[in-house]
Amino acid sequence: MRLVFLHSSDTHGFLLPTDYQNKDDYDAPFSLSRVSSTIKAEKAKYGADNVIVTDSGDCLQGSPLASYTHASDVDDYDNLHTFTEAYNEVGYDARCLGNHDFNFGQDYLAYYVEHNEAPMLNDNVLDAETDTPAFGQEYTIVERNGIKVGLLGITTQYIPHWEPKENVAGLKFVSAYEKIKHFAKILRPQVDVLAVLYHGGFESDPVTGEATEPHRGENEGYKILTEIPEVDVFLTGHQHRRLNVVTKNTAIVQPGYRGEAIGEVILDIDDNTKKIKNMSAELVDTKDYDPDPEIVKIVKNLDQNTQKWLDQPIATLSEPAPIEDAMKGRLEGAPFINLLQQMQIWFTDADVSATAVMSEKAKGFGKEVTMRDVLLNYPYANQLCRVRLTGKELRHIIEHSAGFLEKTADGEIKFLDRWIKPKPLLYHFDVFYPVEYEADLSKPSGKRLTKLTLNGKPIEDDQIYHLAVNNYRAMGGGFYPEYSMDKIEFTLDKDYVQMFTEYLTKNQVKVDTKKNYRFF
Structure with missing residues (x-):
């Protein structure tokens, strides 16, 4: 049979x-x-x-x-x-x-x-x-x-x-x-x-x-x-x-x-x-x-x-916060990514924020922001944490992220195949703000950062920094080093729709459009 x-x-x-x-x-x-x-x-x-x-x-x-x-x-x-x-x-x-x-x-x-x-x-x-x-x-x-x-x-x-x-x-x-x-x-x-x-x-x-x-x-x-x-x-x-x-x-x-x-x-x-x-x-x-x-x-x-719910307006921005292309945004930055990082810092009073581009179809925000915009750009039911790290630990985390990338013989910067196949895992690739950092991809993974500063000052190995990051990452998702439960200072009892709604309605938000990281 x-x-x-x-x-x-x-x-x-x-x-x-x-x-x-x-x-x-x-x-x-x-x-x-x-x-x-x-x-x-x-x-x-x-x-x-x-x-x-x-x-x-x-x-x-x-x-x-x-x-x-x-x-x-x-x-x-x-x-x-x-x-x-x-x-x-x-x-x-x-x-x-x-x-x-x-x-x-x-x-x-x-x-x-x-x-x-x-x-x-x-x-x-x-x-x-x-x-x-x-x-x-x-x-x-x-x-x-x-x-x-x-x-x-x-x-x-x-x-x-x-x-x-x-x-x-x-x-x-x-x-x-x-x-x-x-x-x-x-x-x-x-x-x-x-x-x-x-x-x-x-x-x-x-x-x-x-x-x-x-x-x-x-x-x-x-x-x-x-x-x-x-x-x-x-x-x-x-x-x-x-x-x-x-x-x-x-x-x-x-x-x-x-x-x-x-x-x-x-x-x-x-x-x-x-x-x-x-x-x-x-x-x-x-x-x-x-x-x-x-x-x-x-x-x-x-x-x-x-x-009907998706078309509810949440807020009006003074200027758009787009991300023209998810892949380009990961490698070069985008106003929407910065806006997300700004929001995470506002809620946590952290020194540094980390996020990934969560959707391949992310387009960021126009001047009018609706519920649909939020869910299409950030579809996961994550919560926001603040994590306590030393400068050395923060450096290790950023180095890990830089290890996703390679530079081909013709100079193209691309993600390693293991992050693309057999399943795309680019939601694991975090970028960081407002730290300014640069990574030389010709160097061995783990030793690529040639610059890592915050407010114009180098990140110090022994100094304590506070990092805003979603609970998925803070609790170990993505195979990053240094994250552990005991380093989580607190977790907000809000999802990202709630946070965007509160942040955009309570603030006259000025979207940061500068690029703060570079891979070469």
């Missing part, structure tokens, strides 16, 4: 085919509505009795509609209920949690989990007191045509490094590898096929084994793949990669970002022995499928209210 897995991940609340840049454009080649149509078509093709439908998280945060859903549910969860119903319409058989599903707190997440019609599988986010799943259940067994399929669900253990303390209070995050190793031995004897839903990726190339990032525990996919042979099917997410491969007797998929594709794993199973004879892994692009009219109907009012 044939057994088919259809898998989505990292839809990030993009329920309809729009990125909300243009309020009249609903033709984007992604969305949960396209995922739903794709899955329903593939189900009809293979027969529902032969199909298992799964998702590996990051649904609650990421799109403007997701932001509106959270912002508008002050007294009740009416909009979250609608949002959840859209996911129920897809017809999932099992799901797991993603790291961004914790962004809006545990009560919000608990409501979402409770109102999901599919089992939420969770082996490694535990109640700290009882060591039992804090949300959902440990596993489920699904039967298709006499074939018993065990499903396990895990997420990255790194969530406490990114979330504010209140979002993870009372929770214990355990290694995904350790939990799958434990449960695989329990579940495998009970089933014919074992599949793992993992909101996590691969720390090494799944085929060659070559390390693709530091092995710090965020992504444990390669270790699970190579050391837990009981796993037949590996349904992954988190890294936003497009991945479909069969290696080490395991079929692996990861279907990109925002519902651009679904992963499809096909197992040919012997009718008598119930052993897997053959397996394949493919990605099916959703752009070729019309949005599911049922999801469009469910979220119509929520989407219309989102569009």
Whole structure:
């Protein structure tokens, strides 16, 4: 017989085919509505009795509609209920949690989990007191045509490094590898096929084994793949990669970002022995499928209210603060980047600010600033921290950022391939303000800074400086040196929409347009 897995991940609340840049454009080649149509078509093709439908998280945060859903549910969860119903319409058989599903707190997440019609599988986010799943259940067994399929669900253990303390209070995050190793031995004897839903990726190339990032525990996919042979099917997410491969007797998929594709794993199973004879892994692009009219109907009012919310004016600037191109802005600076840094310093009274360009489509602000402008330029639900560092530690951090770059033989300055492939990671590349710094890219990484001054004075190794930076970075995101929890002086209980609104309305902001850093 044939057994088919259809898998989505990292839809990030993009329920309809729009990125909300243009309020009249609903033709984007992604969305949960396209995922739903794709899955329903593939189900009809293979027969529902032969199909298992799964998702590996990051649904609650990421799109403007997701932001509106959270912002508008002050007294009740009416909009979250609608949002959840859209996911129920897809017809999932099992799901797991993603790291961004914790962004809006545990009560919000608990409501979402409770109102999901599919089992939420969770082996490694535990109640700290009882060591039992804090949300959902440990596993489920699904039967298709006499074939018993065990499903396990895990997420990255790194969530406490990114979330504010209140979002993870009372929770214990355990290694995904350790939990799958434990449960695989329990579940495998009970089933014919074992599949793992993992909101996590691969720390090494799944085929060659070559390390693709530091092995710090965020992504444990390669270790699970190579050391837990009981796993037949590996349904992954988190890294936003497009991945479909069969290696080490395991079929692996990861279907990109925002519902651009679904992963499809096909197992040919012997009718008598119930052993897997053959397996394949493919990605099916959703752009070729019309949005599911049922999801469009469910979220119509929520989407219309989102569009009205996005057009709310926040403030009027004395002059625009653009960023003409995200890549150019990273390398040369831009008024919008400076404005963001100015705001971070205003809220924290820090000496120095650090930020990344958070969106490849960032265009900065015109003179009139709306909610849409803020969310399209800064789509993440981060909070702002102030971090206490010595000058030496600050230098190490800036040197690390300069290590992202190289200068080619023809003089072009570009990012190293490992920050572009297999997944772009340029949201890890921070620039700093108002320090003036220069980096000679011909020098070895870690020894590139030829200038580092603040207010005309060199940064002193033993002097204490205060750095404004988002909580994701301050808590260890991005593999930077020197950051640690004990260096965080405080975290603001505001998101970036709230901060921009307050900063721009309470101040006559003069946008700093000077360039303060140079790579050569």
